[in-house]
Amino acid sequence: MTPTTDDRPRRLHPLAVRLMHWTNAVAVAMLIFSGWKIYDDYPILGWLRFDDAITLGGHPETALQWHFFAMWIVTANGLAYVAHGFASGRFRRRFLPIRLDDVVATLRDTARLKLSHDDLTRYNGVQKLLYVGVVVVLALQIATGLAIWKPIQFSEVAWIFGSFQSARILHFAGMVAICGFVVVHVALALLVPRTLAAMLTGGPLETSAPAAAAETARPSR
Amino acid sequence: MTIRRLGSIFRRPMPVGRAVMDDNRKLIEDIDRRGLLRGSLSLGSLVMLTGCDAGHEGSVQTALRAVSKFNDAVQAALFRPNHLAPTYPVDRVAKPPRFNAYYPRDEVRPVAAATWKLELAGRVGDRTPWTVDRIWSEPHEEIVVKHICVEGWDYVGQWAGMPMRRFLERIGADTRARYVAFRCADDYTGSIDMATALHPQTLLATHYAGRPLEDPFGFPLRLRTATKLGYKNPKWITAIEVTNEKPGGYWEDRGFNWFGGI
Numbered sequence: 001m002t003p004t005t006d007d008r009p010r011r012l013h014p015l016a017v018r019l020m021h022w023t024n025a026v027a028v029a030m031l032i033f034s035g036w037k038i039y040d041d042y043p044i045l046g047w048l049r050f051d052d053a054i055t056l057g058g059h060p061e062t063a064l065q066w067h068f069f070a071m072w073i074v075t076a077n078g079l080a081y082v083a084h085g086f087a088s089g090r091f092r093r094r095f096l097p098i099r100l101d102d103v104v105a106t107l108r109d110t111a112r113l114k115l116s117h118d119d120l121t122r123y124n125g126v127q128k129l130l131y132v133g134v135v136v137v138l139a140l141q142i143a144t145g146l147a148i149w150k151p152i153q154f155s156e157v158a159w160i161f162g163s164f165q166s167a168r169i170l171h172f173a174g175m176v177a178i179c180g181f182v183v184v185h186v187a188l189a190l191l192v193p194r195t196l197a198a199m200l201t202g203g204p205l206e207t208s209a210p211a212a213a214a215e216t217a218r219p220s221r
Numbered sequence: 222m223t224i225r226r227l228g229s230i231f232r233r234p235m236p237v238g239r240a241v242m243d244d245n246r247k248l249i250e251d252i253d254r255r256g257l258l259r260g261s262l263s264l265g266s267l268v269m270l271t272g273c274d275a276g277h278e279g280s281v282q283t284a285l286r287a288v289s290k291f292n293d294a295v296q297a298a299l300f301r302p303n304h305l306a307p308t309y310p311v312d313r314v315a316k317p318p319r320f321n322a323y324y325p326r327d328e329v330r331p332v333a334a335a336t337w338k339l340e341l342a343g344r345v346g347d348r349t350p351w352t353v354d355r356i357w358s359e360p361h362e363e364i365v366v367k368h369i370c371v372e373g374w375d376y377v378g379q380w381a382g383m384p385m386r387r388f389l390e391r392i393g394a395d396t397r398a399r400y401v402a403f404r405c406a407d408d409y410t411g412s413i414d415m416a417t418a419l420h421p422q423t424l425l426a427t428h429y430a431g432r433p434l435e436d437p438f439g440f441p442l443r444l445r446t447a448t449k450l451g452y453k454n455p456k457w458i459t460a461i462e463v464t465n466e467k468p469g470g471y472w473e474d475r476g477f478n479w480f481g482g483i
Binding site: 038039041042059060061062064065066068069072149150151152153155164165168 | 282284285292296306307369372373374483
């Protein structure tokens with residue numbers, strides 16, 4: 001990926017990223033809540049049912065309609081996000097490199113309640129790992145979803161995930177992972193409200209060139 | 222569909238004020254028919270009610286149905302006419318098959334072989350009804366394929382019967398017509414697209430695991446198409462129509478996706 005030649009200072013979250021973030025948030029919520037209703041018709045875990053009050057659709061047929069509506073939004077939006085991330089250099093600037101010692105240092109600082117958020121434009125190791133991770137999980141959700149939706153027409157995709165039932169279990173596990181991400185993500189956004197504001201307004205300008213930022217991005221030790 | 226769902230299907234709608242009923246009678250009847258008012262409060266109904274009027278509620282449902290229709294077209298485009306569903310060794314066959322209908326098993330009304338007739342209608346050359354003897358005398362083919370229910374369960378079944386394609390040719394059906402519709406002894410209805418009807422793994426099944434179908438599983442005639450969800454496989458079939466006008470179906474009319482392909 002070639003670096004972008006535009007040297008003007010950028011906002012932390014350009015408008016395109018903000019739009020795609022909130023579109024994704026709404027569509028993923030639709031998928032999760034309708035997915036719970038669909039799950040209830042044939043639960044994977046005997047002890048786990050989702051009450052109608054926390055599901056979307058009210059009935060399996062309506063939940064399925066929501067699910068197969070929101071899947072288009074998440075897929076189209078996700079493709080646009082990934083294309084933008086590579087083309088703009090954002091993925092490289094924000095998410096790379098992911099270093100193990102950085103992740104460990106962030107976790108240690110978090111445990112000591114010493115995590116610094118002075119510069120929102122520099123992600124710590126855990127942030128990088130989680131943001132890349134959730135994008136990968138969402139991509140896998142689309143793949144396992146395809147294997148469940150079209151196990152015959154896309155039998156090649158379904159074969160990768162084993163049987164129809166194993167694709168269902170993986171799709172469920174992906175949902176659990178996304179819910180886990182959402183809990184951590186929303187909790188931290190609420191703890192540091194500037195990050196939430198930044199995803200609405202665009203946030204601060206980047207402070208320095210990407211290369212320099214990467215050198216100093218690690219938390220103070 | 223399992224028995225558990227029956228409770229919600231026939232549950233009474235929530236009470237609505239008389240004046241509101243009168244003002245919006247047609248709309249409410251429409252919504253009620255589609256089952257939007259049944260059941261308990263949910264995120265879905267919350268979302269639909271944010272507009273604070275029934276019109277908004279209807280428009281969300283209309284939009285979802287439009288997307289479902291779009292998904293029908295996508296699935297028709299994705300359909301691979303000669304791509305075969307995976308088949309399985311006979312030792313994986315479930316015996317007996319799993320029962321499913323829109324009512325519980327003890328309400329199955331067996332069909333008498335002696336009086337059963339298969340009526341034919343629509344764009345077919347020879348509308349002479351078929352008897353059990355006639356359909357049994359035709360060469361059978363057998364498929365060992367998965368039955369996948371929209372609910373999420375599946376099992377391997379061993380089905381035999383007359384390929385739908387050969388049946389349509391035998392009755393002089395217009396195979397360029399768009400749909401094949403089914404009516405059943407238990408008042409179930411269903412329909413499939415012609416491309417699926419002509420697929421090599423679409424059978425008018427009369428046998429399961431080497432024996433004639435048993436009463437709870439659709440005797441004497443049921444559809445078994447390997448490329449569609451369970452609810453697209455009507456049982457106890459009594460009439461087949463070839464048509465260009467899109468037919469609905471029992472579950473499809475209640476909001477399940479019409480194409481129902483897998």
